[in-house]
Amino acid sequence: MSDEYILALRKIRTAFGTQVVHENLDLTLYRGEILGLAGGSGSGKTTLLRQMALLTPAQQGEISLFGENIHKCHEKKLNLLRQRLGIMFQQGALFSGLTVLENIAFPLKEHTDLSKQLINQIANLKLSLVGLPTQVGNKYPSELSGGMVKRAAIARAIALDPELIFLDEPTAGLDPNSAAALDELILSMKKLLGLTVVVVTHDLDTLWHTTDRVALLGNKRVLAVEPMEKLVQNDEPLVQAYFHQNRAQLAKERAWNQK
Secondary structure: OOOOEEEEEEEEEEEEOOEEEEEEEEEEEEOOOEEEEEEOOOOOHHHHHHHHOOOOOOOEEEEEEOOEEHHHOOHHHHHHHHOOEEEEEOOEOOOOOOOHHHHHHHHHHHHOOOOHHHHHHHHHHHHHHOOOOHHHHHOOHHHOOHHHHHHHHHHHHOOOOOOEEEEEOOOOOOOHHHHHHHHHHHHHHHHHHOOEEEEEOOOHHHHHHHOOEEEEEEOOEEEEEEOHHHHOOOOOHHHHHHHOOHHHHHHHHHHHHOO
16 A cells, blocks of 8 residues: 555535435545445445545535546546546446346447457456456356356456446355455455455455455544554444444454464
C-alpha cells in the first residue's frame, strides 16, 4: 500500500427522503490497498460503494477520484473515469441470457473497438485469471455453482484492466471452503494485477484475511478505519459491540491461528 490516495470522500451526505444514511462522512482510499467496508444492516455500505464507483451521486460533499473532483467533471470525463473501475455486484448480477464468455466480453464490446477475435481472447484470459476452465465460458449463469458465478463476475469486473475494483459481498452465500478460495483469489489478483480493491462484506473471515484496512460504518459516518488488529481494540463503543460478538471472536481466533 502506498501513500498515494486515489479516492477521497469528504463531508458526504446521503439521504433517501427524510432518512439520512450518511452525514459528514470522510474516507480515503490508498493505491494498492484492499479496503473493507463493514457495518450493521442499514449503515449504507452498498450505497457508499455505489457513490465511490460513480454509479449514484451523493447529495452533498466532495469526491475525488484519480485526482479529479468528480463534481466538476462533464459526463464524457466521468465515463472515462468509470472505465478505470471494475465492479462485482451482489450475487454476481451476470446477464442470464448471455454465456459466461459473452458476459466477460460485454464491457470490451461496449467500450473498445477491438476485433471480435481479440475480445474473445481477452475474455478467455480473464476467465483463466479467476481460475475457471475454458469450457465454463460456453455455459450460462444458471448452469454454474455460486462460487463459479462469483468468479465469472470478477472476471467481467477486470475485463477492461481497471486500476480499482469494487466487490459487493463477494463471499455471501458461499460455503466456507468456497469463500476461503475466493478470498485467496482476491489476494492473488491484487498482487498479480496491482489492483486497489474495495470490498463490502459481512464476512468476518474475509475482513481478517484479505484487507489492509477496514472502515466500519455506523451512526451515519465512518466510526474508524484501521487494520483489523487495531480496529478490534478501538475503544469506540459501537466498534466494540460489532467486533465482540461470538462470531466475530471466532473469526479473530481463526485469523490468529493461521498466523
